[in-house]
Amino acid sequence: MTLSEANQDYLKAIYKLRAHGTVTTQALAERLKVAPPSATAMIKKLAALQLVTHTPYYGVQLTPTGEKIALEIIRHHRLVETYLTEVLGLGWDQAHIEAERWEHILSEEVEARMDAALGSPTRDPHGAAIPTLDGEIAVDSWTRLSDASGGENLIVRRVSDEDTELLGHLREIGLVPGARVAVRRAVGAEGTLHLEIEGTAQVFGIAPARFVYVETLSDP
Amino acid sequence: MTLSEANQDYLKAIYKLRAHGTVTTQALAERLKVAPPSATAMIKKLAALQLVTHTPYYGVQLTPTGEKIALEIIRHHRLVETYLTEVLGLGWDQAHIEAERWEHILSEEVEARMDAALGSPTRDPHGAAIPTLDGEIAVDSWTRLSDASGGENLIVRRVSDEDTELLGHLREIGLVPGARVAVRRAVGAEGTLHLEIEGTAQVFGIAPARFVYVETLSDP
DNA sequence: TTCAAATGTTAGACTTAGCTAAAATTCCTC
DNA sequence: GAGGAATTTTAGCTAAGTCTAACATTTGAA
Structure with missing residues (x-):
């Protein structure tokens, strides 16, 4: 089919x-x-x-078949994204745009070669899990940065790649997987977050913070 | 457009x-x-x-515009073919099939990265010229192996990638760019060629020999 | 030089995937 | 629970690219 x-x-x-x-x-x-x-x-x-x-x-x-196919495409996408950034040195946003096209034409053969060249990565550059060949995917239990109440010490685990523009911005300010973040002060629904990203102070909107997934190192 | x-x-x-x-x-x-x-x-x-x-x-x-676009696509194709064989280690025939799809979705950005990674190659793995970014392409003046009369010493410069199956076969018997070939005996239109490819005797059909381009080192 | 074969074009239909406008259904508020 | 708002579906169109059948043109052989 x-x-x-x-x-x-x-x-x-x-x-x-x-x-x-x-x-x-x-x-x-x-x-x-x-x-x-x-x-x-x-x-x-x-x-x-x-x-x-x-x-x-x-x-x-x-259906289970539909899900399996969806996961294949997502595997292609994330593997290509990883390849384009790690091997060819593209930026995140550029890599994401490219992967949207590549995911449809990637053969199993090239997929396997890229996978091998990258050492069978389990995460793409934004921290999203790469499904395995047989359609398994890790389930993440991280929370959203937007849910921070203030005072936590966090580590960024994943940023969503859904908003291409945002992706570029997140990278610029250092909100990338592995980055350590302290939440100085959190304001309500329409407000802002006062962050310290790897030691640098930043004011960040709640809205984009919904796209940043974090692991909590220490609660307030 | x-x-x-x-x-x-x-x-x-x-x-x-x-x-x-x-x-x-x-x-x-x-x-x-x-x-x-x-x-x-x-x-x-x-x-x-x-x-x-x-x-x-x-x-x-x-038209000149049409030709320029055709050359862009051919550049994409040959660059991808080269990348897939040289960097990802695919076979010629496989690389050709892949490139048929990739040529349409390759961005200028990725094209440039692949070109750089390969050191701006001027020939693809079969010896075909890779057009430049501004649409220039080298003109080859090689002859066809099928036109050999017998007795020549030749060097293979290019094999046509038009017949995917043939491509695989040519590679197996060593008829690849750079290979030295001596033509022992040539027979008429419907006949065969008796070759010595890098020292190994081979009988080869005239028909497929039309797809092999050679440079003459010494005439009979 | 004529006429049949080969080649090329036109006509009309199908498939995929999109659209707008209108009808059907569900949701939500009072 | 009635009625308007929101959502979803149906109906009917469009565009790209393909096809077959039929018609037009060119070529080539007697």
């Missing part, structure tokens, strides 16, 4: 949106930047291929 | 078929494995984009 790029993009998007098991048409349409009817149409096709189950008006869910 | 993969494939095919300046619909259709009407339709689109000129019933020709 050969799936079109569009098919693959939808499966990947459903996978990434599937926090509560089921994904709405609108969420899918937004993420893929298509109109809702386009998403409905594709959902039907994927359902016919048994890659998703669809309850009209109530959302879509990946 | 962003061209579709199909557009790019046609431009590349026209470039490769353009030995006598003009390319027939049939030749194009055959090379791309599509029906002739499909080729006609695409020719019209490319003509509307000013990438080719079309004289109905008399063939198609690249």
Whole structure:
């Protein structure tokens, strides 16, 4: 079975949106930047291929086969991202954009070579887990930087690659996997965070902090 | 102007078929494995984009812009082919198949990185010239192994990558760029060539020998 | 030089994946 | 629980690129 790029993009998007098991048409349409009817149409096709189950008006869910395929694509994406940054020296944001295209055309053979060249990495440059060849993926239990209450000592474990622009910014200010962060002061829902990143003071918005996952070293 | 993969494939095919300046619909259709009407339709689109000129019933020709784009794609292809064999260790035939897909999605940025990693190569693994960034390409004046009359000492300069299967075979028997070949005996049109490749005797068909380009070291 | 074969083009249909407009359904508020 | 708002789906169109069948043109052989 050969799936079109569009098919693959939808499966990947459903996978990434599937926090509560089921994904709405609108969420899918937004993420893929298509109109809702386009998403409905594709959902039907994927359902016919048994890659998703669809309850009209109530959302879509990946079948085990669909999930496996989504994980393959994500593996490709993250492996390529890692390769492009580690071996060819591209920036994170550039690598992410490239990987969006490469993920669809990567053969098993080249995948294996890149994997070997990188020493079978388990994390991509932003700290996201790279699924294994047989579709296993590590489950992270980190918290979001936006949930910090103030006073914690944290270590950045992962930054989401969903917002390309943000990605570049995070890197600039040093909010990268492995960075140590102290939260000096946290302000409410619409507020800001006062951070010390590797010893440098920074004021950071709550909104982008939702995309930074951290491990807590010491609580306030 | 962003061209579709199909557009790019046609431009590349026209470039490769353009030995006598003009390319027939049939030749194009055959090379791309599509029906002739499909080729006609695409020719019209490319003509509307000013990438080719079309004289109905008399063939198609690249405009300077069309040729430049074709050369960009060929540069991508050959650079990728070189990268995949030299850096990732793929076989020639495998690399060629991969490059057919990669050539369409390679960004200028990654192209530049691969070029640098390889030390700006001028030839791909089969000996074909890699066009420069500004669309210059070396013109080869080598002869075909099939034209050998017997008694020559030759050096292989290039093997055509058009026939994927043949490519693998040529490599196995050592008919690769740089190989020294002595032609012991040549037989007529439908016949065979008796070769000595790097000292090893081989009988080789005239047909596949058309895909091997050689430089003559000494005439009979 | 004529006419059949080969080649090329036109006509019309199909598939994929997108769109807008309108209808159906669910959700939410009062 | 009724009704408007939000969401989802259906209906119908479009564009790219493919196909087959039919028509047009060129070529080549008698």
